[in-house]
Amino acid sequence: MFPLRDVTPQRRIITTLVKNWGDHKPDLKIDFNNHCAYCHSYDGFRHTWFEVDHFVPKVFFAPLGNISLTQYDNLVYSCKFCNNNKHNKWPSKSETIFNNGIEGFEDPGTQLYESHFYRTTNGAIMWKTPLGKWMYTEAFKFDQRERGIRLLWNLNQLRITIKKLDPIVSNLTPSDPNYLRLYSQLSRFAIEYFRYHDQLIEYYSSL
Numbered sequence: 001m002f003p004l005r006d007v008t009p010q011r012r013i014i015t016t017l018v019k020n021w022g023d024h025k026p027d028l029k030i031d032f033n034n035h036c037a038y039c040h041s042y043d044g045f046r047h048t049w050f051e052v053d054h055f056v057p058k059v060f061f062a063p064l065g066n067i068s069l070t071q072y073d074n075l076v077y078s079c080k081f082c083n084n085n086k087h088n089k090w091p092s093k094s095e096t097i098f099n100n101g102i103e104g105f106e107d108p109g110t111q112l113y114e115s116h117f118y119r120t121t122n123g124a125i126m127w128k129t130p131l132g133k134w135m136y137t138e139a140f141k142f143d144q145r146e147r148g149i150r151l152l153w154n155l156n157q158l159r160i161t162i163k164k165l166d167p168i169v170s171n172l173t174p175s176d177p178n179y180l181r182l183y184s185q186l187s188r189f190a191i192e193y194f195r196y197h198d199q200l201i202e203y204y205s206s207l
């Protein structure tokens with residue numbers, strides 16, 4: 001069992017006025033560590049494009065004008081699957097009430113969000129609180145997206161491992177006593193990466 005996210009994202013305090021909320025995307029990409037705030041899929045795999053989500057949905061802010069729509073502390077870096085599924089859902093109907101413990105949302109820019117979920121050893125997401133269950137099934141539909149979420153997580157774990165191991169192996173000479181062992185480990189990871197990548201392409205073309 002793992003935490004849902006490797007690193008808890010933290011929004012900086014950004015008060016710069018921008019024309020469109022999309023102008024904050026580069027800042028959000030940094031603050032959310034290149035991962036979807038909700039399902040933690042990595043944005044480097046081109047299949048998943050990323051969007052700017054309004055944590056409290058736009059409909060509650062629209063009457064106040066454009067400035068609140070671009071308010072940084074309400075913006076979230078989100079993959080299009082999480083963003084589309086979340087859409088305008090906001091059970092409390094009040095912008096100041098995020099949830100009632102059973103229904104609603106937790107700001108993904110906090111560690112509190114993580115307390116509702118965990119990651120299984122095969123990379124799937126599971127809920128661990130009633131509110132987590134609601135977000136899991138009603139809001140983000142993690143259950144219906146399980147295969148994609150698992151493939152993305154495993155692919156990303158392999159990418160991180162290969163990135164660490166590759167420079168180590170490259171710096172060894174074939175006469176080094178560790179060379180063969182590490183080289184064969186790296187090859188195994190690379191083959192696995194290739195297979196997960198292929199499965200991901202197949203998965204996305206089947207949607």
Ligand SMILES: [Zn+2]
Binds near residue numbers: 038079080082
């Ligand atoms: Zn997502």
